[in-house]
Amino acid sequence: MEATRELYWNIGHGAAVLVPMYLFAFGAIALLVKSGWQRLAIYRQGKPLNRTDNRAARISELIKGVLLQNKILKVKGPGFAHGLFFWGFLLLFIGTCFVALQADFLDLLFGIKFLKGTFYQIFSLVLDLAGLVAIAMLIGLWVRRYLVKPAGLETGRDDAIMHGLLFAILITGYVIEGARMAVTELPNNMALAVWSPVGLLFAKALSGLGEASLRSLHQGLWWLHFFLVVGFIASIPFTKFRHIFTTAANYFFMDLGPKGALVTLDMEAEGVESFGAAQLKDMTWKDIFDTDACTKCKRCQDRCPAHNTDKPLSPMKIINQMNEVACGNPEANLVETLSKDALWSCTTCRACQEICPAAIEHVNKIVDVRRNLVLMEGEFPGEEVMVAMDNAEVNGNPLGMAFASRGDWAKDLPVATLAEDAEVDILYFVGCYASFDKRNIKIASNFVKLCAAAGVKVGILGKEEKCCGEPMRKLGNEYLYQSLANENIETIKGYGVKKIVTACPHCFNTLAKDYRDLGFDVETEHYTTYLNTLVQSGKLKLKPEAFDCTYHDSCYIGRYNDLYQPPRELLAAAGGAIREMEKSQAESFCCGAGGGRIMAEEKLGSRISEKRARMAADTGSALLVSNCPFCLTMFEDGVKGAGLEGELTPRDISEILIDRVIA
Amino acid sequence: MLVVVCIKQVPDTTQVQIDPVTNTLVREGIPFIANPYDTHAMEEALRLKDEFGLKVVAISMGPPNAEATLRKTLALGADRAILLSDRVFGGADTLATSNVLSAAINKLHAEEEVALVLCGKQTIDGDTAQVGPGIATRNGYSQLTLVDRVDNLDLSGKRVRVRRKLEGRHEIVESPLPAMLTVVRELNRPRYPSVPLRLASLEREVTVWDNSVLKLDVNSIGLKGSPTWVSRIFSPQREKGEIVGDGAQDPKGTARLLLEKLRSKDLLPV
Ligand code: SF4
Ligand code: SF4
Numbered sequence: 001m002e003a004t005r006e007l008y009w010n011i012g013h014g015a016a017v018l019v020p021m022y023l024f025a026f027g028a029i030a031l032l033v034k035s036g037w038q039r040l041a042i043y044r045q046g047k048p049l050n051r052t053d054n055r056a057a058r059i060s061e062l063i064k065g066v067l068l069q070n071k072i073l074k075v076k077g078p079g080f081a082h083g084l085f086f087w088g089f090l091l092l093f094i095g096t097c098f099v100a101l102q103a104d105f106l107d108l109l110f111g112i113k114f115l116k117g118t119f120y121q122i123f124s125l126v127l128d129l130a131g132l133v134a135i136a137m138l139i140g141l142w143v144r145r146y147l148v149k150p151a152g153l154e155t156g157r158d159d160a161i162m163h164g165l166l167f168a169i170l171i172t173g174y175v176i177e178g179a180r181m182a183v184t185e186l187p188n189n190m191a192l193a194v195w196s197p198v199g200l201l202f203a204k205a206l207s208g209l210g211e212a213s214l215r216s217l218h219q220g221l222w223w224l225h226f227f228l229v230v231g232f233i234a235s236i237p238f239t240k241f242r243h244i245f246t247t248a249a250n251y252f253f254m255d256l257g258p259k260g261a262l263v264t265l266d267m268e269a270e271g272v273e274s275f276g277a278a279q280l281k282d283m284t285w286k287d288i289f290d291t292d293a294c295t296k297c298k299r300c301q302d303r304c305p306a307h308n309t310d311k312p313l314s315p316m317k318i319i320n321q322m323n324e325v326a327c328g329n330p331e332a333n334l335v336e337t338l339s340k341d342a343l344w345s346c347t348t349c350r351a352c353q354e355i356c357p358a359a360i361e362h363v364n365k366i367v368d369v370r371r372n373l374v375l376m377e378g379e380f381p382g383e384e385v386m387v388a389m390d391n392a393e394v395n396g397n398p399l400g401m402a403f404a405s406r407g408d409w410a411k412d413l414p415v416a417t418l419a420e421d422a423e424v425d426i427l428y429f430v431g432c433y434a435s436f437d438k439r440n441i442k443i444a445s446n447f448v449k450l451c452a453a454a455g456v457k458v459g460i461l462g463k464e465e466k467c468c469g470e471p472m473r474k475l476g477n478e479y480l481y482q483s484l485a486n487e488n489i490e491t492i493k494g495y496g497v498k499k500i501v502t503a504c505p506h507c508f509n510t511l512a513k514d515y516r517d518l519g520f521d522v523e524t525e526h527y528t529t530y531l532n533t534l535v536q537s538g539k540l541k542l543k544p545e546a547f548d549c550t551y552h553d554s555c556y557i558g559r560y561n562d563l564y565q566p567p568r569e570l571l572a573a574a575g576g577a578i579r580e581m582e583k584s585q586a587e588s589f590c591c592g593a594g595g596g597r598i599m600a601e602e603k604l605g606s607r608i609s610e611k612r613a614r615m616a617a618d619t620g621s622a623l624l625v626s627n628c629p630f631c632l633t634m635f636e637d638g639v640k641g642a643g644l645e646g647e648l649t650p651r652d653i654s655e656i657l658i659d660r661v662i663a
Numbered sequence: 664m665l666v667v668v669c670i671k672q673v674p675d676t677t678q679v680q681i682d683p684v685t686n687t688l689v690r691e692g693i694p695f696i697a698n699p700y701d702t703h704a705m706e707e708a709l710r711l712k713d714e715f716g717l718k719v720v721a722i723s724m725g726p727p728n729a730e731a732t733l734r735k736t737l738a739l740g741a742d743r744a745i746l747l748s749d750r751v752f753g754g755a756d757t758l759a760t761s762n763v764l765s766a767a768i769n770k771l772h773a774e775e776e777v778a779l780v781l782c783g784k785q786t787i788d789g790d791t792a793q794v795g796p797g798i799a800t801r802n803g804y805s806q807l808t809l810v811d812r813v814d815n816l817d818l819s820g821k822r823v824r825v826r827r828k829l830e831g832r833h834e835i836v837e838s839p840l841p842a843m844l845t846v847v848r849e850l851n852r853p854r855y856p857s858v859p860l861r862l863a864s865l866e867r868e869v870t871v872w873d874n875s876v877l878k879l880d881v882n883s884i885g886l887k888g889s890p891t892w893v894s895r896i897f898s899p900q901r902e903k904g905e906i907v908g909d910g911a912q913d914p915k916g917t918a919r920l921l922l923e924k925l926r927s928k929d930l931l932p933v
Pocket of ligand 1 (some may be wrong): 293294296297298299300301315316319352353355356357358359361
């Protein structure tokens with residue numbers, strides 16, 4: 001006997017079943033489509049933005065995100081549970097479609113049957129196990145949410161509906177199968193029954209009921225199961241089930257890079273009278289769509305350095321508050337809704353965005369509202385920041401040092417300004433901290449000496465260099481950023497520079513990416529990759545000396561540019577053994593200085609730098625190596641603040657290298 | 664009614680050095696800024712504009728490049744900016760400067776009534792604190808210096824009440840308008856220009872008045888009208904200090920040493 005089963009067994013396959021069934025099914029789908037359609041109006045409140053270019057890449061992101069669950073799986077535990085549940089449920093969905101396809105179309109119209117023989121056996125087994133996996137994962141997720149209750153996880157009406165519906169659908173599925181098998185396969189087709197092992201268990205458990213009761217149980221539950229599914233479809237637009245569509249679509253609409261790029265405002269555009277986002281309509285449709293794709297998984301919040309040091313910022317909350325505005329109160333003032341303290345607390349570290357399984361873009365939204373505060377209202381997180389802005393405007397650096405003394409650090413070093421000699425291998429774009437800050441001047445001079453040892457001729461701009469504008473930009477001062485950037489661009493272009501190296505990740509990211517929008521195209525590298533290439537090619541010779549350290553991935557070399565290995569290779573070449581911190585690479589915890597926060601006092605909550613210093617000390621290493629002048633400055637303070645003086649010493653990579661270079 | 668703000672463009676003096684040979688300020692490589700005290704005067708004028716609808720006029724006497732500083736006042740919200748610039752104004756001391764500014768304010772007054780003139784308490788390059796009072800004297804205005812709070816401005820009754828910040832005490836003074844106020848930093852926190860105003864300021868005009876407009880006697884202005892002569896500018900050299908004893912090891916003995924030292928220098932009664 002060929003393996004197969006009678007579809008619609010005990011239910012009937014006449015108009016009395018099919019008509020109401022399809023009416024309800026299509027009714028639910030129609031409701032879904034109609035609600036989705038209405039929701040488009042919410043997204044349309046935003047400004048236009050092209051996110052349908054580069055389709056091939058977008059489709060590939062969609063497939064990776066949905067079918068491979070690549071983003072969800074970045075977090076183990078709940079990520080795997082979601083992934084397995086999804087695959088299980090997806091298989092059951094496909095299986096149900098197969099049944100409908102054969103019974104209601106191919107067989108009905110053309111007499112074609114494909115659910116038979118070996119295929120049917122495998123089909124049965126796969127679906128049977130898929131359901132088991134889905135139920136197990138669902139229980140796991142339920143235990144996590146309702147019993148373990150991880151801190152910060154918000155549980156509400158949606159979660160109850162979703163867990164309840166899914167569980168009921170899966171369980172009724174098995175009971176229906178069990179009832180059918182107890183009547184059909186259990187008495188006379190065990191050979192087939194074994195292909196549905198879980199169903200068989202249910203069948204055995206139910207077998208004592210007698211055929212009549214089994215049949216009425218089966219029929220009742222079959223319709224219940226059906227209506228649960230109808231309810232599931234109909235509830236999608238009204239619950240977090242929405243993410244099935246919105247999150248999936250968000251993978252397609254994803255920001256394809258360059259990573260972390262902000263929109264460069266056209267400050268002189270005709271007729272533009274307002275800058276930045278005061279209201280939702282000042283943002284793009286994608287910003288609004290993002291808020292609808294959030295699943296409140298809190299992964300962003302868990303990683304936010306501001307949130308973790310008791311500051312009133314949660315990236316999840318920002319997204320959710322914006323969603324409430326979009327759906328209920330589109331005229332609301334975003335600054336009031338999100339709160340200034342929250343907005344100013346962001347270090348633009350990108351930890352939220354990097355981990356978000358829904359590909360939501362948090363940072364640009366925060367900067368967009370900051371832009372409105374700064375450009376329209378002239379507001380800053382504090383008096384000291386306004387002073388720093390003024391300093392940058394007058395003297396080209398936020399520190400208030402005379403612009404003419406910018407090159408003074410290099411007086412006795414083997415480096416000239418381009419004004420003196422423009423024939424150089426590289427331009428070293430020094431940045432403000434390495435130019436003026438005592439601690440960081442060492443880094444500048446180390447870099448110049450390392451280049452000299454490798455036979456590289458370095459030039460600097462000296463007093464012609466201005467702040468790259470990054471801290472100003474991230475705090476929302478696009479105007480000042482552009483004026484500083486344009487001055488730098490003009491100066492650098494004037495010298496016909498071919499290659500730039502920076503020692504500051506912020507300068508690097510800004511010159512290498514942000515300046516592109518302003519017509520700048522000189523190749524730019526960070527010193528870690530540059531020196532690493534020199535070491536690997538043998539031009540820069542080191543005498544390795546074993547040492548033990550921990551390494552801090554700065555946000556702008558790490559998450560913003562995915563440069564995790566070159567600095568580690570450099571340390572290894574110098575003889576370093578790295579004891580990794582628990583939060584490293586893409587999960588690295590910001591030092592607290594990004595997003596322009598370097599210019600602001602940290603008045604709220606506890607100090608981010610101290611928290612990070614403690615994480616470094618926890619590795620047991622006495623050396624905290626980083627690659628950024630801001631990080632170094634923060635850690636010098638953080639180590640003191642955390643009472644770790646003498647136990648932990650912050651160092652820049654260049655300081656490790658200079659001790660081991662062979663001249 | 665007008666509130667006139669007097670602004671001076673000064674070198675950013677935190678970095679200024681004195682040329683030991685010529686005894687003059689080295690200005691090379693030093694950017695110009697608005698005199699910081701004047702920015703508080705400007706802010707107060709803008710605040711009064713917001714509250715009472717006064718028109719804000721910023722004036723400055725200086726070389727043509729002082730236009731940049733005046734343009735910033737337009738970016739902040741000044742209604743008008745006037746640069747008093749002429750070769751014959753050059754080399755002025757505080758007397759000659761106040762002559763020019765007074766004349767300009769009188770000319771404005773002839774167009775529209777001046778209620779208040781606001782100045783910073785002093786400039787950071789000259790530090791004389793004389794120009795504001797000079798204007799008040801010449802124009803017969805009430806003179807209220809070192810203001811750290813404007814309590815009341817009664818435009819119809821023509822009176823103003825302010826608080827003055829004096830050494831160790833405050834003084835509340837009321838006087839008739841027009842009045843000249845010099846202001847201290849505690850008065851307010853200057854605002855940051857919004858971009859739309861800033862962009863608009865780039866298109867707006869900074870009026871230039873030279874002596875053909877003011878028609879002052881050349882003997883009362885510029886170098887000729889300046890009785891002050893600077894013989895030398897220098898930074899006083901501070902002698903290096905010395906460390907007396909070892910306070911950590913021997914606090915008592917060190918305190919005794921210190922007392923002896925101070926007495927021997929006649930800094931403490933014996
Ligand atoms: S924004 Fe992203 S990471 Fe944060 S809660 Fe929403 S889905 Fe999760
Ligand atoms: S960028 Fe960093 S600081 Fe800002 S919200 Fe995201 S995680 Fe928090």
